[in-house]
Amino acid sequence: MRVARWAPWGMAGVLAALLSGCGAVPAGRPPAHAPAHVPAPRPGRLPPTPARPAPTVQSIKGLEGVIGANAESLTRLFGAPRLDVREEDARKLQWSGTACIIDVYLYPPQSGGAPTATYVDARRGDGREVDRAACVAAMKRP
Numbered sequence: 001m002r003v004a005r006w007a008p009w010g011m012a013g014v015l016a017a018l019l020s021g022c023g024a025v026p027a028g029r030p031p032a033h034a035p036a037h038v039p040a041p042r043p044g045r046l047p048p049t050p051a052r053p054a055p056t057v058q059s060i061k062g063l064e065g066v067i068g069a070n071a072e073s074l075t076r077l078f079g080a081p082r083l084d085v086r087e088e089d090a091r092k093l094q095w096s097g098t099a100c101i102i103d104v105y106l107y108p109p110q111s112g113g114a115p116t117a118t119y120v121d122a123r124r125g126d127g128r129e130v131d132r133a134a135c136v137a138a139m140k141r142p
Contacts, residue, residue, distance in 0.1 A: 082096045
């Protein structure tokens with residue numbers, strides 16, 4: 001029995017030749033997955049950024065030393081934060097202790113300037129809510 005021999009370039013060459021036509025697109029027609037025409041951005045001009053609304057400042061008894069404080073003051077009050085997350089001009093600092101976890105959110109004032117604390121959230125390690133002022137008092141450094 002006679003065995004057929006492949007071309008001198010081998011099996012890989014045959015497969016490459018067969019697969020080379022798989023991605024072909026007929027001339028004049030975009031592939032089905034191609035996005036619609038997107039106009040190029042105009043150089044030198046960006047759309048105006050909408051004004052950010054003024055942050056809501058939390059007002060709860062017991063948070064007087066926290067609300068309105070900047071990041072440096074909060075670090076002196078609670079120590080180094082466990083998390084420091086920045087997104088655009090907003091910032092979230094988090095402290096964790098045996099009593100609770102505190103998240104403090106800082107936003108820049110409407111008139112500009114350094115971000116200050118406007119909101120405090122507190123919870124236990126299992127996620128249950130805890131009194132914010134009590135958590136702040138428990139987390140303060142001596």
